[in-house]
Amino acid sequence: MSATPKVGVADVKAALTAAVGVNAVTTAPEELDAYTADTYWPALAAAAAGAPLARPEIVVRPRTEEDVAAVLAAADEQRTPVVAWGGGSGTQGGALAIHGGIVLDLRSLDRILDVDEISMTVTAQAGVNGRRLESELNARGLMLPHYPASVDLATVGGYIAARGSGVLSTRYGKIEDLLLSLRVATPATGLIETVEVPRHAVGPEVTQLFAGSEGTLGVITSATLQLVPMPPERRFAAVAFPSVGAGIHALRRTLQSGHRPSVVRMYDEDATRLAFAPVVGEDLRGVYTVLAFEGEAEAVEVEERRTLEIAAQAGGELLDPILGQRWWDRRYDFYHPPHQPELPAIWGTLDVVATYARIEAVYEALHRAVRVPYADAGLELRMHFSHWYPWGTMIYGRFVVPDGGSDALALHDRIWEDGMTAALDAGGVMNDHHGVGIKLGPYMRRQHGGALDAMRLLKAALDPNNIMNPGKMGL
Numbered sequence: 190m191s192a193t194p195k196v197g198v199a200d201v202k203a204a205l206t207a208a209v210g211v212n213a214v215t216t217a218p219e220e221l222d223a224y225t226a227d228t229y230w231p232a233l234a235a236a237a238a239g240a241p242l243a244r245p246e247i248v249v250r251p252r253t254e255e256d257v258a259a260v261l262a263a264a265d266e267q268r269t270p271v272v273a274w275g276g277g278s279g280t281q282g283g284a285l286a287i288h289g290g291i292v293l294d295l296r297s298l299d300r301i302l303d304v305d306e307i308s309m310t311v312t313a314q315a316g317v318n319g320r321r322l323e324s325e326l327n328a329r330g331l332m333l334p335h336y337p338a339s340v341d342l343a344t345v346g347g348y349i350a351a352r353g354s355g356v357l358s359t360r361y362g363k364i365e366d367l368l369l370s371l372r373v374a375t376p377a378t379g380l381i382e383t384v385e386v387p388r389h390a391v392g393p394e395v396t397q398l399f400a401g402s403e404g405t406l407g408v409i410t411s412a413t414l415q416l417v418p419m420p421p422e423r424r425f426a427a428v429a430f431p432s433v434g435a436g437i438h439a440l441r442r443t444l445q446s447g448h449r450p451s452v453v454r455m456y457d458e459d460a461t462r463l464a465f466a467p468v469v470g471e472d473l474r475g476v477y478t479v480l481a482f483e484g485e486a487e488a489v490e491v492e493e494r495r496t497l498e499i500a501a502q503a504g505g506e507l508l509d510p511i512l513g514q515r516w517w518d519r520r521y522d523f524y525h526p527p528h529q530p531e532l533p534a535i536w537g538t539l540d541v542v543a544t545y546a547r548i549e550a551v552y553e554a555l556h557r558a559v560r561v562p563y564a565d566a567g568l569e570l571r572m573h574f575s576h577w578y579p580w581g582t583m584i585y586g587r588f589v590v591p592d593g594g595s596d597a598l599a600l601h602d603r604i605w606e607d608g609m610t611a612a613l614d615a616g617g618v619m620n621d622h623h624g625v626g627i628k629l630g631p632y633m634r635r636q637h638g639g640a641l642d643a644m645r646l647l648k649a650a651l652d653p654n655n656i657m658n659p660g661k662m663g664l
């Protein structure tokens with residue numbers, strides 16, 4: 190059920206203007222048009238065809254965190270949907286105003302509030318851009334070790350709301366591992382602040398309730414995150430494994446021996462040939478893996494030596510480290526033309542995480558369900574394994590169909606349905622770091638079982654009139 194507005198747009202606009210001032214509120218058509226698509230393929234395709242999937246009726250740009258709470262109070266009173274918008278770089282349709290209403294563009298909340306060099310933390314408002322934050326921290330010899338490929342577009346709030354991950358995650362963790370505390374506004378509570386430290390025994394960790402909540406419970410207005418010093422040493426390596434299974438075996442042993450390379454990216458044969466090789470500028474065949482090691486020089490040396498010994502024991506061929514360095518230097522090229530497809534192509538990322546006991550079965554299942562049956566449609570499936578944990582890893586399965594033809598949306602949806610069903614049947618968990626949005630909402634019951642009811646009850650308590658991003662996450 191979504192919110193049913195009590196009144197018309199003009200009344201909602203008047204209430205918002207009274208709450209946050211006339212300059213923060215707009216209904217200008219050309220401004221609304223900027224919020225019709227995030228990077229969800231169906232949204233991009235629909236917008237390009239002139240029939241957007243969503244369009245807000247009002248855009249609000251709050252100037253203070255209190256403004257956010259005031260917007261939620263006014264919208265709740267008027268029963269009007271509110272959709273948080275960070276950088277709009279999400280891939281799941283999460284930021285789309287599919288029921289109209291208000292888009293709350295948080296990029297005006299752009300202050301870095303505090304850098305605590307003793308505790309090595311930063312407190313930043315939700316709309317701070319990822320690249321800007323990183324540049325300012327780097328100037329102090331620090332870094333937020335969350336390096337998503339969307340760093341130029343995404344915001345601090347979006348990182349947390351979508352439970353994202355960056356290329357250094359194997360060493361430093363995902364964004365939720367770097368999150369200490371946050372301030373968040375919900376319709377039921379107004380602006381609240383969570384406990385300052387993430388490890389405590391004063392009840393459940395409320396901070397984590399909002400990590401991954403994609404604007405369905407409230408709006409994150411600022412957050413405190415863990416920093417690390419810029420590493421004095423970062424070294425690269427490259428290995429070709431005889432098979433995906435051999436690579437998984439070696440890298441599992443590496444992680445379970447306590448080693449933490451910062452980058453671990455293993456490309457299957459198709460991904461090596463179609464994605465990795467063109468970006469690094471070589472003609473390569475095999476299961477290519479890039480690794481990075483960072484920190485104090487002596488520790489780096491030991492970790493690199495042991496990791497490469499384990500790789501060699503599994504049949505890995507040690508390659509010129511320049512390949513790893515080149516991958517690092519060009520790592521964003523994967524996401525731009527000519528390496529990133531453009532319309533009328535169809536593309537999508539089947540992001541699946543699983544334990545080591547199941548990951549190969551999931552990989553094979555994706556092959557059988559997607560790569561083989563859709564080969565006649567020209568589909569290519571490039572799978573790489575890019576975020577590694579002591580218990581398992583994830584598959585980033587990028588599919589591309591060069592031209593979807595007249596029924597491209599139906600083809601796109603069928604590929605997703607077949608891929609997700611196969612991955613779940615094989616014991617995979619449907620997402621490591623891209624979130625749910627509208628894309629994966631239909632699978633939430635299957636993924637969570639009865640726990641989805643707990644999530645729905647929590648949402649009903651914090652957002653009793655269902656104004657917060659209605660229609661998302663299967664809630």
Ligand SMILES: Cc1cc2nc3c(=O)[nH]c(=O)nc-3n(C[C@H](O)[C@H](O)[C@H](O)COP(=O)(O)OP(=O)(O)OC[C@H]3O[C@@H](n4cnc5c(N)ncnc54)[C@H](O)[C@@H]3O)c2cc1C
Binds near residue numbers: 352622
């Ligand atoms: C080229 C490219 C590369 C990418 N690479 C990565 C990657 O390496 N790692 C990764 O994790 N992701 C990646 N993504 C996906 C995306 O960038 C991330 O999900 C990112 O964290 C989204 O941040 P954003 O600020 O753009 O959020 P948006 O897209 O604006 O919003 C995402 C969701 O969060 C909600 N939201 C946004 N801000 C708030 C807030 N302050 N409070 C509450 N809810 C909020 C929105 O309503 C929406 O549901 C990539 C995307 C692209 C286009």
